[in-house]
Amino acid sequence: MDTPAVQDPALRRLVDQVRDARGRRSTLDIRGGGTKPFGGRPAGDEPLDLRPLAGISSHEPSELVVTVRAGTPLLELEAALAEHGQCLPFEPPRFDAPASLGPAGTAMPGPREGGKIDLHEAAMGGTVGGMVAAGLAGPSRVAVGSVRDHLLGATMLNGRGEVLSFGGQVMKNVAGYDVCRVLAGSMGVLGAILEVSLKVLPRPPALTTLAFDVGQEQALALLTGWRRLPLPLHASSWHEGQLRLRLAGARAAVLAAAERLGSAHGGRALDANEAAAWWQAVRDQRLPFFQPAADEVAAGQALWRLSVPPTTPELSTPDPVFIEWGGAQRWLRTAAPAAQVQGLAAAAGGHASCVRPVAATAAAFSAPLPEVLMRVHRGLKQAFDPDRVFNPGRLYPDL
Amino acid sequence: MAALDGVTVDAPVMARPAAAAGAAQRRTEVVAALARVLPSHCILHRGEDTTPYECDGLTAYRARPLAVVLPETEAQVADVLRCCHAMQVPVVARGAGTGLSGGALPHELGVTLSLAKFNRIVKVCPQSCTATVQGGVRNLAISEAAAPFGLYYAPDPSSQIACTIGGNVAENSGGVHCLKYGLTLHNVLQVRGYTVQGDPVSFGSEALDAPGLDLLPLVVGSEGMLAVTVEVTVRLIPKPPLARCIMASFADIESAGNAVAAVIAAGIIPAGLELMDRRMTAAVEDFVHAGYDLDAAALLLCESDGTAEEVAEEIERMSAVLRRAGATRLQVSSSEAQRLKFWSGRKNAFPATGRISPDYMCMDSTIPRKRLSEILRAIEAMEQKYGLRCVNVFHAGDGNLHPLILFDANRPDELHRCELFGADILETSVRLGGTVTGEHGVGVEKLNSMCVQFSAAELTQMEAVKLAFDPLGLLNPGKVIPTLQRCAEYGKLTVLRGLLPFPELPRF
DSSP states (O other), X not given: OOOGGGOSHHHHHHHHHHHHHHHTTOOEEEESSSOOOOSSSOOOSEEEEOTTSOSEEEEEGGGTEEEEETTSBHHHHHHHHHTTTEEOTTOOOOOOOOGGXXXXXXXXXXXXXXXXXXXXXXXXXXXXHHHHHHTOOOTTHHHHOOHHHHEXXXXXXXXXXXXXXXXXXXXXXXXXXXXXXXXXTOTTSSXXXXXXXXXXXXXXXXXXXXXXXXXXXXXHHHXXXXXXXXXXXXXXXXXXXXXXXXXXXXXXXXXXXXHHHHHHHTOEEOOHHHHHHXXXXXXXXXXXXXXXXXXXXXXXXXXXXXXXXXXXOSOSOSSOEEEEGGGTEEEEEEOSOHHHHHHHHHHTTOEEEEEESHHHHTTTSSOOOOHHHHHHHHHHHHHHOTTOOBSTTSSSTTO | OGGGOOOOOOOSSOOOHHHHHHHHHHHHHHHHHHHTTSOGGGEEOSHHHHGGGSOXXXXXXXXXXSEEEOOOSHHHHHHHHHHHHHHTOOEEEESSSOOSSSTTOOOTTSEEEEOTTXXXXXXXXXXXXXXXXXXXXXXXXXXXXHGGGTEEOOOOOTTTTTOBHHHHHHHTOOOTTHHHHOOHHHHEEEEEEEOTTSOEEEEEXXXXXXXXXXXXXXXXXXXTSSOEEEEEEEEOEEOOSEEEEEEEEESSHHHHHHHHHHHHHTTOOOSXXXXXXXXXXXXXXXXXXXXXXXXXXXXXXXXXEESHHHHHXXXXXXXXXXXXXXXXXXXXXXXXXXXXXXXXXXXXXXXXXXXXXXXXXXXXOBOOGGGHHHHHHHHHHHHHHHTOOEEEEEBGGGTBOOEEXXXXXXXXXXXXXXXXXXXXXXXXXHHTTOBSOSSSOOTTTTHHHHHHHSOHHHHHHHHHXXXXXXXXXXXXXXXXXXXXXXXXXXXXXXXXXXXXXXXXXXXX
C-alpha cells in the first residue's frame, strides 16, 4: 500500500520493519535517544530506531505551534524554539543515555558539522518522540500543565503498520476521540509516535526565585496557603530545610508577589544564575538526590516518584524526601520494598513509580491497576497493536 | 435551553412504522426489566413523559427512546447498566440536554439515562483548590460554591447557567475563558463513573497523574460513548482580583482577523479574545443596548485578568498591538459594570440572532489563527453561492469559529441550502488545516464531516477504541464515528494524511 502518507523514505522503512516483524511474529523495542530505559525490559526482540525520522516539519511562532518528527533531538527542538523566544512550557527532563545501552547513546552530543548530527553520538537529551511517550514534565508542570496538555496532534504507526493522524495543529479540537493525547506517557505500548504537534509558549517575561529556610511541615503549609491566592507561582521545591519558589509572568506581577511573599515569610531572592542552575538540575534530575550511587544501589537504595494529592501531609517515612509541584510530587530515596512504597502512596490517594536504578524499575515502574482498568488497558492494546509487536511488557507484563 | 433552539424543523430521525411495532414490544420488555431495579417514579415510558427528552440543543434531530430513567443512587445507575447490558439495550446518558450537536439524541431502541438527580456538590476543598461534584451539577453552580473561598471553575460554555459538568466532560466543553485557562480536559482531575457493564471505574486521580495509560483524555470528550459519569473532581483556580476589557473597532474584517493573530504572536494570552462582525453587532446592539460601535466592520473584545499591576501592564501591551494592527477606535472598560456591558452582547449573540432570523444553524470549526481572514472571505463568497446570510461571532483567540447561518425552515430548500453551506464551511476549515468541531462535539450533526477529516483507517481505529471500553457497542451508539458505508455514500472519505510535507532539506 503506497499511499501519500508513506512516501517519506525514512517512514517507508519503519512501516516495512513493522509489517515484517508482525509477519514473523517478532516484537519491536521502540528506540529514540535511549535515555529513558526504565520500565519492563527487554521490551522487544529488535530495535525500531526512530532517529532517522527527524526534523522540524513546521514552526509557526505566531500560532504557538510546532510540528516535529519523533526522532528529533529534544535539545535541537528547544534551541529552535529559543530562537523565537519560545519554549516547551512543561519543562521535560533531558537525560543522558546510559553507556550500557551501547553506541546509540554513549555520550552527550558530539561536534556538529554542517548542521548534521552524528546519530551515533547524539543523545541530545533524548528525542521528542521519547519525551511524549514517557510523558514526563518538569518543575513548571503544576503551573502550566503536562506533556499531554500541550499535545495538539500526533501521527503514529499502529501494530498493523498503518500510519494514522489524530488531533491537529489547532488549540480546540473535539472531532472524535482524543486519541493523540493517550499516547503521552504510553511508553510505546500502543504504537510508534512518528510526528507530533505541540503547543508552545513565549518564555515568561520575568522570573524570580525566593528561598525560605523552613522545615517540611511548614513548607507544605506555606504551599497550601499560596495555592489559593492569585499569585504567579511557577515552580516549587523543598529539600533539606529549604523551600524554593519560582515566580514567573508579567514583570509587575512577579515583582509585586516577590515583595509580598518575601517580606511576609522571610524569603530571600536568589541570584538569577544560581536560581537557573537549581531549576535546571531539578528538571533534568541531575542533583545527587536523584542519582543513587553504585554503592547505594548495592545497598538496595532506589529513587521513587510519588504522585499524590498536594495536600498530603508529611509522608510517614524515615527516608529523605524531595518535594515538588506544590506538594503533588514527592521523590523518595529508600530501600523499602516496592509494595511498601506503593502502599504509602496509595494510602495518600496517589501512586508510586520506581525511577532508578533501571534494574529496579522493571517490575515497579507502573503501579498496579484495578482489574476494571486493566481490562480497558488490554482492550486498548488489542485495538492498536493486536499482535503485541510494540514494547511488550514495557508498561505492564500483559500489555 | 429554549434560547438556543434556533433550528426547528421536522426530524430527519423518525420512527419508521415497521420499527415502531417492534419498538412497542421491546419497550414492554425493557420497562418490565427496569422496574425490577428502579422505583416506578424513576422510569418514564409514556409518550407524553418521554417527549421532552426527544432532542437536545440540536432540535432538528429528534427520536423517542424506549424509556427514560432517572436513577437517584449510584447503585441504581449500576443496576440500570447491568440490566441494559444483559438485554443488549443501547444506553444514552444525558445531562441538561443543552448540547448543540445531538450527542444526547435518544436511540429509538434504547434507554435514555438522565443524570439530573445527581446534582449534589460533594465537597469544595480550598486547601487543594478542587471541587468534587456529582455529574448533574450545573457548570455555574461549581463557581458559585467556590466563590466564598475566592476560587472558581474556569471553563465557561455559553450555556453555563444550565449545562451540567457531566455533559461538559462528555463534550470537552470550552468557552470564552479556555484560551487562557484551557478546556474541560485541562481542568478535570478525576472522572468517576460506571462502565457499560455496570462496574465502578475511576479515570485520573486527585494527584496530577495516574498509573498506566492516561485514559482521561479519551473519556473527556467521548460524548458518552465510553463510560457513564456520576462524579467529577475539578481544579479550581484563584479568582483574579481584576479584569478589564478592550473593545477595538476595525474598518474591515480582515484587519480584525489579522489583529487577533498579532496579539497572540506578541506573546500575549488574553483571558478572552472574541470577534463579532458588523451584522452580529447590529443584532446584539438592538437586543442589549451596550453602546457598540455600529460603524465598525468588526469588533474585537480583548480581556486581561490578574493582579492590578499585571492587568495594567497587559492592557498597555494589548492596546499597542491592536493600534498597530489598524484598530480605528479603542475603548477600555473603566469599571466592572462597563466590562460586563461590553460582554453582554457577545454573551447574548445566540438569542439576538433568534430575533433577526426565524432559524439559524451554528457551526463550530476551528482553523489556525493566521487563516482567519481567509476563511471570513470564503464565508462571504459562500453567502452568494448558497443565497443565505451568515453572521459571525467567535472565539477568535482559539481560531474557533461560530458562523451562524440564517435561514427560514418554512421556505422550500432553505434548510437544504443551509446544510450545504455548513458542510462547505467545515470542509474549507479542514482544508485550511483546521477541524470540523472545536467545542460542540460531533454528535450526529457532523458525522458526514468526520469522513472529510479522517481516513478509513483512522475511523476504524477510533471504533476499536470504543470497543475496548464497550465491546458490544451499547453506549450512545451511532454518534461521533461515521460508518465507512456512510462515508462512501457521502463520497468524501479522505485519504491518509501522514506526515506534514517536509519543508527543509533532508539531513541525512
